[in-house]
Amino acid sequence: MSARVRELVVVQNPIMTDDVRPPGVLLIRRYEAADAGDTWRVFQAAVHGTASRDYTPEQIQAWAPATVDEARWQQRRSAAHTWLACLDGAVVGFSDFTDDGLLDMLFVHPDAGGRGVARALVTHVLREAAAAGHHRLHVHASLTAWPAFERLGFTVDATRLAEIRGQKLQNVDMSITVTPGDGGDLDLD
Numbered sequence: 363m364s365a366r367v368r369e370l371v372v373v374q375n376p377i378m379t380d381d382v383r384p385p386g387v388l389l390i391r392r393y394e395a396a397d398a399g400d401t402w403r404v405f406q407a408a409v410h411g412t413a414s415r416d417y418t419p420e421q422i423q424a425w426a427p428a429t430v431d432e433a434r435w436q437q438r439r440s441a442a443h444t445w446l447a448c449l450d451g452a453v454v455g456f457s458d459f460t461d462d463g464l465l466d467m468l469f470v471h472p473d474a475g476g477r478g479v480a481r482a483l484v485t486h487v488l489r490e491a492a493a494a495g496h497h498r499l500h501v502h503a504s505l506t507a508w509p510a511f512e513r514l515g516f517t518v519d520a521t522r523l524a525e526i527r528g529q530k531l532q533n534v535d536m537s538i539t540v541t542p543g544d545g546g547d548l549d550l551d
């Protein structure tokens with residue numbers, strides 16, 4: 363994979379079936395319960411394959427252990443407003459926002475990294491959050507993701523140590539103002 367997705371079409375709803383969707387088109391669509399396994403695999407690959415450059419093996423193992431309670435994972439993705447990025451029939455990334463204004467998840471498979479998938483997802487999440495009445499979104503960004511969030515318009519509020527399964531991980535609290543009409547330069551409608 364090499365071309366940036368901003369050069370491709372992004373559509374909001376899965377109105378095209380796989381057999382008519384042109385290759386290389388990025389699809390942004392709502393998460394469904396059947397997507398639990400795919401999102402877990404993207405999470406695993408993103409943490410172990412990308413975030414591992416910024417955290418120790420022990421921290422990575424605590425963040426993304428090999429096994430998951432899939433019912434609980436599914437419940438958390440469904441409880442948030444979760445959106446998927448799909449490319450050529452595969453889930454390559456996902457992001458979300460919660461009712462209390464937290465962008466909780468942003469993960470892109472390393473094979474699809476550096477092409478604008480996160481930008482497309484976050485642009486869409488900001489637009490949906492604004493439409494839902496939010497004025498500001500917060501994120502506990504990883505050291506890996508904070509430069510991307512900064513590039514996407516988030517500003518740093520504080521640094522923090524998050525504790526997960528006995529490991530302390532450095533995070534960066536960031537936030538962004540969202541306004542109706544947010545959506546950047548991508549045509550998502």
Ligand SMILES: CC(C)(COP(=O)(O)OP(=O)(O)OC[C@H]1O[C@@H](n2cnc3c(N)ncnc32)[C@H](O)[C@@H]1OP(=O)(O)O)[C@@H](O)C(=O)NCCC(=O)NCCS
Nearest residue numbers: 408469470475476477478479480481503504507509510513
């Ligand atoms: C962080 C992550 C989501 C980025 O996904 P991505 O699809 O590769 O990001 P994009 O290609 O959309 O990049 C978005 C913007 O951030 C910039 N960017 C991304 N990483 C960057 C870095 N390390 N330094 C500087 N800029 C960076 C890109 O250049 C791009 O800017 P542009 O569109 O203005 O050119 C992905 O690397 C990932 O999943 N990381 C591991 C998991 C993780 O830490 N998730 C966050 C948990 S809070």
